[in-house]
Amino acid sequence: MEKTQVGIGKAAMILKLLGDKTRLTMVKxxxxxxxxxxxxxxIFNMSQPSISQHLRKLRDVGIIQEERRGQWIFYSLNQQNExxxxxxxxxxxxxxxxxxxxxxxxxxxxxxCC
Amino acid sequence: MEKTQVGIGKAAMILKLLGDKTRLTMVKxxxxxxxxxxxxxxIFNMSQPSISQHLRKLRDVGIIQEERRGQWIFYSLNQQNExxxxxxxxxxxxxxxxxxxxxxxxxxxxxxCC
DNA sequence: TTAGTATATAACTATATGCTTATATATTCA
DNA sequence: TGAATATATAAGCATATAGTTATATACTAA
Numbered sequence: 001m002e003k004t005q006v007g008i009g010k011a012a013m014i015l016k017l018l019g020d021k022t023r024l025t026m027v028k029x030x031x032x033x034x035x036x037x038x039x040x041x042x043i044f045n046m047s048q049p050s051i052s053q054h055l056r057k058l059r060d061v062g063i064i065q066e067e068r069r070g071q072w073i074f075y076s077l078n079q080q081n082e083x084x085x086x087x088x089x090x091x092x093x094x095x096x097x098x099x100x101x102x103x104x105x106x107x108x109x110x111x112x113c114c
Numbered sequence: 115m116e117k118t119q120v121g122i123g124k125a126a127m128i129l130k131l132l133g134d135k136t137r138l139t140m141v142k143x144x145x146x147x148x149x150x151x152x153x154x155x156x157i158f159n160m161s162q163p164s165i166s167q168h169l170r171k172l173r174d175v176g177i178i179q180e181e182r183r184g185q186w187i188f189y190s191l192n193q194q195n196e197x198x199x200x201x202x203x204x205x206x207x208x209x210x211x212x213x214x215x216x217x218x219x220x221x222x223x224x225x226x227c228c
Numbered sequence: 229t230t231a232g233t234a235t236a237t238a239a240c241t242a243t244a245t246g247c248t249t250a251t252a253t254a255t256t257c258a
Numbered sequence: 259t260g261a262a263t264a265t266a267t268a269a270g271c272a273t274a275t276a277g278t279t280a281t282a283t284a285c286t287a288a
Contacts, residue, residue: 006207008139015204016133020246021126028122037265050247052266071255071264086207090129093120093200134276151235164277166236185234185285 006086029097036072042109043100120200137168143211150186156223157214
């Protein structure tokens with residue numbers, strides 16, 4: 001079986017990005033659920049620009065991708081990314097963040113468009 | 115098979131530490147070879163205090179351990195650490211750094227004590 | 229004990245980071 | 259078209275980070 005191989009420099013860049021609790025949690029959530037910015041604002045109880053800036057960093061290196069649907073922009077894990085297997089392997093070691101999505105649904109803040 | 119489980123906060127802390135090219139390379143080297151501070155100074159062509167400070171951060175969270183042998187303090191990967199499997203899984207995806215040790219041996223800078 | 233070598237720590241500096249507020253852009257819908 | 263909503267970007271600020279130089283500590287060997 002071939003192992004994922006990632007250059008040291010690129011790996012360090014990815015790990016630095018994931019080395020922030022907010023971003024790491026975002027990516028773990030996106031592993032199973034698409035989310036839009038306003039949902040993350042709700043989940044993290046953080047300002048909208050702050051959320052947008054975290055998402056941009058993750059998108060800039062290709063870890064996540066965006067897709068506009070009507071008014072909202074939905075983010076998801078970019079499985080086509082060259083380093084997706086590396087990221088996925090890390091996420092696999094982390095506890096599920098389902099309760100965060102469940103909490104959104106519970107208080108009616110979950111966006112289900114299209 | 116049980117998967118490694120690491121809390122999100124602790125994982126973020128570990129990833130942040132590994133998210134620096136110097137530290138990530140150090141840890142990858144320590145995966146296979148013990149090294150002392152002066153060897154890292156040689157390998158990274160960086161000041162001794164800078165190397166010491168990186169090693170201290172890694173040691174403070176238990177990723178690596180130190181052992182004095184005579185004049186030198188040798189560092190190694192701490193396989194007893196609670197989160198060693200998580201770290202090891204990340205290292206497995208990285209290219210071998212053997213040439214760095216080989217280069218040390220070649221120019222006679224490799225320390226082999228005791 | 230003294231000189232030399234290895235390592236750690238302290239103090240400082242420049243840059244990076246994460247957040248905030250203010251504002252711009254894009255879409256929807258009345 | 260204009261108001262409301264969602265998102266992005268710009269600018270500013272406080273703190274964190276990674277490096278430096280200077281100095282302290284620890285061990286070795288003469």
